[in-house]
Amino acid sequence: MTPDLSRLCVHTITTKPWPIEVAMDKYAEAGIAGITVWRQALEGRDIEKVGEALRARNLSIVSLCRGGFFPAKTATGLAEAIEDNRRALREAAALGAPLVVLVCGAVPGQPLAESRKRIADGIAAILPLAEELDVRLGIEPLHPMYADDRSAINTMASANAVCEQLDHPLVGIAADAYHIWWDPALAEQIAIAGEKKRLFAFHVCDWLTPTTDLLNDRGLMGEGCIDLHGMRTLIEAAGFDGFHEVEIFSDRWWAADQDDFLSRIKLAYFEHC
Amino acid sequence: MTPDLSRLCVHTITTKPWPIEVAMDKYAEAGIAGITVWRQALEGRDIEKVGEALRARNLSIVSLCRGGFFPAKTATGLAEAIEDNRRALREAAALGAPLVVLVCGAVPGQPLAESRKRIADGIAAILPLAEELDVRLGIEPLHPMYADDRSAINTMASANAVCEQLDHPLVGIAADAYHIWWDPALAEQIAIAGEKKRLFAFHVCDWLTPTTDLLNDRGLMGEGCIDLHGMRTLIEAAGFDGFHEVEIFSDRWWAADQDDFLSRIKLAYFEHC
Numbered sequence: 001m002t003p004d005l006s007r008l009c010v011h012t013i014t015t016k017p018w019p020i021e022v023a024m025d026k027y028a029e030a031g032i033a034g035i036t037v038w039r040q041a042l043e044g045r046d047i048e049k050v051g052e053a054l055r056a057r058n059l060s061i062v063s064l065c066r067g068g069f070f071p072a073k074t075a076t077g078l079a080e081a082i083e084d085n086r087r088a089l090r091e092a093a094a095l096g097a098p099l100v101v102l103v104c105g106a107v108p109g110q111p112l113a114e115s116r117k118r119i120a121d122g123i124a125a126i127l128p129l130a131e132e133l134d135v136r137l138g139i140e141p142l143h144p145m146y147a148d149d150r151s152a153i154n155t156m157a158s159a160n161a162v163c164e165q166l167d168h169p170l171v172g173i174a175a176d177a178y179h180i181w182w183d184p185a186l187a188e189q190i191a192i193a194g195e196k197k198r199l200f201a202f203h204v205c206d207w208l209t210p211t212t213d214l215l216n217d218r219g220l221m222g223e224g225c226i227d228l229h230g231m232r233t234l235i236e237a238a239g240f241d242g243f244h245e246v247e248i249f250s251d252r253w254w255a256a257d258q259d260d261f262l263s264r265i266k267l268a269y270f271e272h273c
Numbered sequence: 274m275t276p277d278l279s280r281l282c283v284h285t286i287t288t289k290p291w292p293i294e295v296a297m298d299k300y301a302e303a304g305i306a307g308i309t310v311w312r313q314a315l316e317g318r319d320i321e322k323v324g325e326a327l328r329a330r331n332l333s334i335v336s337l338c339r340g341g342f343f344p345a346k347t348a349t350g351l352a353e354a355i356e357d358n359r360r361a362l363r364e365a366a367a368l369g370a371p372l373v374v375l376v377c378g379a380v381p382g383q384p385l386a387e388s389r390k391r392i393a394d395g396i397a398a399i400l401p402l403a404e405e406l407d408v409r410l411g412i413e414p415l416h417p418m419y420a421d422d423r424s425a426i427n428t429m430a431s432a433n434a435v436c437e438q439l440d441h442p443l444v445g446i447a448a449d450a451y452h453i454w455w456d457p458a459l460a461e462q463i464a465i466a467g468e469k470k471r472l473f474a475f476h477v478c479d480w481l482t483p484t485t486d487l488l489n490d491r492g493l494m495g496e497g498c499i500d501l502h503g504m505r506t507l508i509e510a511a512g513f514d515g516f517h518e519v520e521i522f523s524d525r526w527w528a529a530d531q532d533d534f535l536s537r538i539k540l541a542y543f544e545h546c
Contacts (some may be wrong), residue, residue: 108482108498112455145418147455148482148498158457182385182420184431209381209421211487225381225421 003270009034009062009243010265011203012041015258020050028057030262034243035059037095039066039088047094055096062099062243063138063174063201064092069105070122071115071152078118081105085126093133099200100130101138101174106152115152120162123171130170138174138200139163143182145214156180156189163198175235176203176247178218181226187234194238202235203247204228204273216249220264222272232273244273276543282307282335282516283538284476285314288531293323301330303535307516308332310368312339312361320367328369335372335516336411336447336474337365342378343395344388344425351391354378358399366406372473373403374411374447379425388425393435396444403443411447411473412436418487419452429453429462436471448508449476449520451491454499460507467511475508476520477501477546489522493537495545505546517546 010032012023020041027035035054042050054061067088072078085100092100104119106112123137130137141159142151153159159173173193180186193199206224211217221228232244246265253261283305285296293314300308308327315323327334340361345351358373365373377392379385396410403410414432415424426432432446446466453459466472479497484490494501505517519538526534 109500111500111503112457116457143417144455145416145484145487148480148484154455155457182417182427184385184389184428207421211418211421214418214484214487227382227384230384 003266005031005266006033007243008032008266008269009036009060009245010262011036011038011065011245011247013038013065014246014248014265015262016254017258020045024054024057024059026259026262028059030266032266033060034062034245036062036245036247037064037097039064039091042091042095047091051094051096060243061095061097062245064088064095064097064100066101066103067137068102068151071105071107071110071118073107073110078122082122082125085122086129089126089129089133089135092135097135099136099138101140101201103140103142104151104153106147106149108148112147112152116158116162119152120165123162123166127166127168127170136170136172136200138172140174140176141179143179155183155185156193157185160189160192160196160198163196169197172198172200174201174203175199177226177228177231178203178205178207181207181231190234190238194235194240197239199235199238199240201242201245202232202240203245205246205248213251216251218248218250220248220253221246221268228273244269276539278304278539279306280516281305281539281542282309282333282518283535284309284311284338284518284520286311286338287519287521287538288535289527290531293318297327297330297332299532299535301332303539305539306333307335307518309336309338309518309520310334310370312337312364315364315368320364324367324369333516334368334370335518337361337368337370337373339374339376340410341375341424344378344380344383344391346380346383351395355395355398358395359402362399362402362406362408365408370408372409372411374413374474376413376415377424377426379420379422381421385420385425389431389435392425393438396435396439400439400441400443409443409445409473411445413447413449414452416452428456428458429466430458433462433465433469433471436466436469442470445471445473447474447476448472450499450501450504451476451478451480454480454504463507463511467508467513470512472508472511472513474515474518475505475513476518478519478521486524489524491521491523493521493526494519494541501546517542
C-alpha cells in the first residue's frame, strides 16, 4: 500500500530553519501535498512570485499564518491591529492562500469577555476586504495557557460563539489538536462546527509529558498523549475533508537535522494521524 | 482601618523553605488566621502533635494537601491510589484538618473520560472512611495544561459533574483561581457549585506573563492578570464564606527571603483579594 500523502500539509514554521525557498523544494521532493505559509517566511520576498513557485511545485497553498491579535488597550492599538489584518488578507490573496488563520489575541488584565468582544468587532471590520479578496478567516481556539496574552478564545465553544455572532460564510474555525485535545466538550463542539460548515482547518502535533516550555515544546505526532486518530475521526465525521496540517513549534526539533525531521513527520503522520 | 486577616490562610508549600515548625510560628506572629498543610511538611512528624501545636498558635487548620491521583494503568496502581488516599484521610483526621484537597490525576494516553470515571470510582471507594472520620473531599479542577498527567478534571463544569454523580455532602470543590480564571463558563459553574453547597475551598495566586515554567512559576497576587477581586465576588455571591488560601508554587519566591515574602503576601492579600 502506498501511504497517502494527498492530505498532508506542513507549516513552514515547523521547519523554521529552512527559508521558504528551501522548504518548498524539500516538501515537494518528499511528496507532501500542502503548505501553510507563515508570514515571517515571506519577509523580503515578492509574495506573488512565492505563490507561483509553490504552485509550480504542485504544492497546495492551504493557509497563511497568521492574523489576529485584535484586542489592544488603546484606540491606536486597535486600529493598527485592523490594519495588520488587512495586510494579512492582501498577502494571502497575493500568495493564493484561501484562508488566513487568526490567533485572536488577549491583553493581560483585560477581561476575557471584553477581549472577545473586541475580537468579534475586529473580524467584522476586516470582513468587507475578506469578501472582496475571497479569503476565509479561521479563528483558532488557543489552549487556555495562552489566555493571558495570546487569545481570549480558548475553546471550540468560544470559537463557535464568535462564528455564530458574525454568521458569515467566510468566518470559521482552525481546529488545532494541541489547543483543544483536553476539552470535555470537544466532540459536541466539533459536531456543531461541522454542522455549520465552519471547520476550515485541522492542525496536528502532540502534547509532551513533561512539557518544558509553554510555547516551543510541542511534540511530533506520536511523541505525546493526544489521540490524533480519535480527533481526526471526530473532525471528519463532522464533514471536514481538508488537509491535516503539521504545525510543530519545537526548539528541540528546530535544532535537529531538518531533512531527517521531515522524514519523521511523514512516518509519524502515517502512524498516528 | 485594621486590615482583616481573619480569612487569610497560607499553604505550607507557599513558604516551602520553612519546615512546618518554623512556618507555624511565622504565620502566627504575622497574624495569619489559617494554615493548609502539605503532606510533605508532615514527613517524619507526629501528626497529632503538629495539629496540637497549630491549634496552640490559634491557627485554623483549613485543609490537608493533597490526595487524588486515582487513575492508573494497572489494578495494582489503582489499589495503591485508594490506599494512599485513605492514608491522607487518616492524616487529615490526626491533624484535625476538616478537608483533603484532591488533585485527581491523569495518565498520559488514557482517554480523559476514562480517567474521570476512575476518579469518581476512587472517590466513591474512600467515601466510607471519609464519613467515619468526618473529613471532606475537595476536588480541585486543574488547569488544562495539566490534563496529561495531573488531572483529567480541568474545569469547574467537570468538577460539578463528578460531584453531581457522587451526590454526597462530603464531596465538593476546591476552586483555585490559577486553574480556572480563563474559563468562559466560570460564573455560571461557580453559581451551580454554590447552590449545591459544594464550594469547600478557594485558593489564590496569580498568572504571570510570561509564565516560564508550567509548574513552579506562579505569581503573588497582583503580579499577574487574574481578576482576584472579581473571582472572590463570584465565589462569595455563591455563598462561600471560608478562607482565602494563598498557594504559590514559585522557584523565584522560594529563593527569596521568606520573612519578606510573607510580608508581601499580606500586603498583596489586602490589595488584590
